[in-house]
Amino acid sequence: MKTRDVIKLYNKYVMNTYSRISISLVKGKGTKLVDLEQNQYLDFFPGWGVSILGHCPPKVVSHVKDQVRKLIHIPNNYYNHLQARLAKMIIRISGIKGKVFFCNSGAEANEAAFKLARAYGREERFVIITMYNSFHGRTLACISATGQEKYKKGFGPLVPGFVHIPFNDIRALKNCLKKNPVAVMLELIQGEGGINVACYDYVMELQRICRQHDILIIIDEVQTGMGRTGKWFAFQHFDGFTPDIITIAKGIAGGLPMGIMVARDEVAEYFKPGMHASTFGGSPLVCKAALGVIDTIMKKKLLKNTQDMGNYLWEKLNQLKEKYEIIKEIRGMGLMLGMELKDKAEQVYQRCVDKKLLINLTQGKVLRIMPPLNVTRKEIDRAVYILETVLKELS
Numbered sequence: 182m183k184t185r186d187v188i189k190l191y192n193k194y195v196m197n198t199y200s201r202i203s204i205s206l207v208k209g210k211g212t213k214l215v216d217l218e219q220n221q222y223l224d225f226f227p228g229w230g231v232s233i234l235g236h237c238p239p240k241v242v243s244h245v246k247d248q249v250r251k252l253i254h255i256p257n258n259y260y261n262h263l264q265a266r267l268a269k270m271i272i273r274i275s276g277i278k279g280k281v282f283f284c285n286s287g288a289e290a291n292e293a294a295f296k297l298a299r300a301y302g303r304e305e306r307f308v309i310i311t312m313y314n315s316f317h318g319r320t321l322a323c324i325s326a327t328g329q330e331k332y333k334k335g336f337g338p339l340v341p342g343f344v345h346i347p348f349n350d351i352r353a354l355k356n357c358l359k360k361n362p363v364a365v366m367l368e369l370i371q372g373e374g375g376i377n378v379a380c381y382d383y384v385m386e387l388q389r390i391c392r393q394h395d396i397l398i399i400i401d402e403v404q405t406g407m408g409r410t411g412k413w414f415a416f417q418h419f420d421g422f423t424p425d426i427i428t429i430a431k432g433i434a435g436g437l438p439m440g441i442m443v444a445r446d447e448v449a450e451y452f453k454p455g456m457h458a459s460t461f462g463g464s465p466l467v468c469k470a471a472l473g474v475i476d477t478i479m480k481k482k483l484l485k486n487t488q489d490m491g492n493y494l495w496e497k498l499n500q501l502k503e504k505y506e507i508i509k510e511i512r513g514m515g516l517m518l519g520m521e522l523k524d525k526a527e528q529v530y531q532r533c534v535d536k537k538l539l540i541n542l543t544q545g546k547v548l549r550i551m552p553p554l555n556v557t558r559k560e561i562d563r564a565v566y567i568l569e570t571v572l573k574e575l576s
Contacts (some may be wrong), residue, residue: 184217195320198377202534209236212560214539225552225564226541230291230372230404230517233432234477235553239437244473245466250326254464257283263468270475271443274413275427280449282442283463287403287430288318290440293457294399294426295322297444299342300451300454301397302363309399310357310365312348314374314544317366317401326366329374349383349440354390364397364426369415375544376512397448403440404517406431408478408554411488411515413500418514433471439463449453483554490556491515499566505572516556520548525575532574538567 183207190202205217212235214222227235234241248263255261268281284291299307311317313328324332325340333339344360346353348371365387371377376392391398405415416424416434425448429441440462444452478484495511498520502508507529509521523546530542541549548568552560 182217184557204534211235212556216550220537222537223560223567224539225399225550225556227551227553228328228431228436229541230409230431230551231546232434232436233407233409233554234474234483235555236433236436238435238473238477238555240473240477241437241470244469245437245507248466248469252465254461254466255509257458257462260462261465261468263465263472264463267463267468267471267475270472271429271441274475275443276417277427277445278441279422279443279445282444282452282457282459283468284364284440284442284459285438285461286318286440287324287401287428288320289439289459289462290403290430290442291317291323291326291366291401291430292320293442293459294444295326295484296429297426297442297448297452298397298399300456301448306361306363307342308344308360308362309342310344310346310354310360310362312367312371312374313345314348314371314377315345315366315368316371316373317400318403349376351383351386351390354387358390358394362396364389364399366399366401368401368403368405369419370405370410372517372518372549373543375521375547376517376549378512378514381419384422386433388422397425399426399428402427403430404551406430407474408484408487409515409517409551411484411491413484415514433474434467436475437467439467439471478554481555486556487515487554490552490558490561491518493558494518494550494552494561494565497561501565501569501572504569505576507576516552516554518550519543520550522546522548528575529568529571530569533567536567536571538564540568541563543563 187205206214208215212224214224271281284290311326311328317323317326317330322340325343328345353436358505400416402414426444433439498511507523509523513519526546543549
């Protein structure tokens with residue numbers, strides 16, 4: 182079978198919900214991917230951030246092989262020792278004195294956060310403030326929370342109770358207090374929004390205001406969590422900042438579907454048996470994979486590698502910025518970086534794919550670069566070389 186044959190099957194049998202690249206991938210290892218025609222690619226946006234250790238990380242593969250022979254799934258009305266171990270580990274690495282809810286995706290984790298916030302508000306307060314340019318998932322409630330109109334088009338009426346304000350604008354938050362909100366939700370780095378980073382003073386003042394008015398702080402760590410920024414979670418870069426709820430997904434299980442909501446004990450107690458559930462959430466198989474991810478990050482010292490390689494990639498991208506006027510700005514944190522271009526962004530992105538470098542384009546102008554946490558200098562050099570070759574060709 183060739184890629185053209187796969188495309189024909191998709192056109193006939195698969196819903197047209199994605200803008201797909203004409204590549205059919207069949208195997209991968211680390212940053213390397215291979216397609217049906219045996220072309221090799223350097224993947225610097227693996228699985229939209231899901232493959233946080235690269236493709237087929239050894240520890241995750243061995244954990245999955247071991248577990249799939251023993252027990253794949255059990256319902257959540259039985260105790261699952263792997264889920265218990267993972268919950269303890271999540272609490273440990275997050276530093277939040279709280280409890281964990283398991284589900285299957287970032288959208289589901291955010292849905293759980295919305296419901297928990299409303300339960301906390303006792304049906305007297307239900308408004309949740311979110312940010313323009315945010316992205317929180319594809320369910321009806323999640324697109325209602327998302328601060329980008331393009332994701333809402335064609336799906337009205339939306340879920341009421343979400344109010345959007347400008348990111349990094351504390352005055353806008355203060356002006357919204359009259360709506361008596363129960364929670365504020367934000368990403369500390371807006372991924373789909375273009376790699377926009379929250380300012381330290383803004384985050385700390387947001388916390389002060391929320392504590393003063395008994396407003397919950399929900400931090401969406403779906404893209405930023407699990408070491409992506411050089412710490413386990415992005416909120417840990419803000420000394421003295423403690424959210425009430427965080428949501429985790431993407432990289433947590435190394436490629437398998439998992440979502441997690443963590444809430445402080447005082448907030449978590451508002452969920453009682455029967456108020457929320459997830460049929461597949463926290464199965465033995467995905468929990469074993471997630472334990473493999475955490476173990477690898479710890480033993481391989483990948484938080485340190487993310488800091489070091491993030492700084493190295495930052496320097497390399499800024500060197501390109503000095504050479505090519507087409508580059509407007511480099512921004513981000515750790516191994517979650519964005520290069521905003523003044524023009525020709527679509528052409529740059531497409532030519533990188535043609536030259537077998539896989540990255541992402543968001544907001545029509547920002548190249549999103551998120552290699553796995555175990556990326557090497559040699560791999561970064563190769564990626565930057567391809568990117569510079571493309572920039573040179575288009576300049």
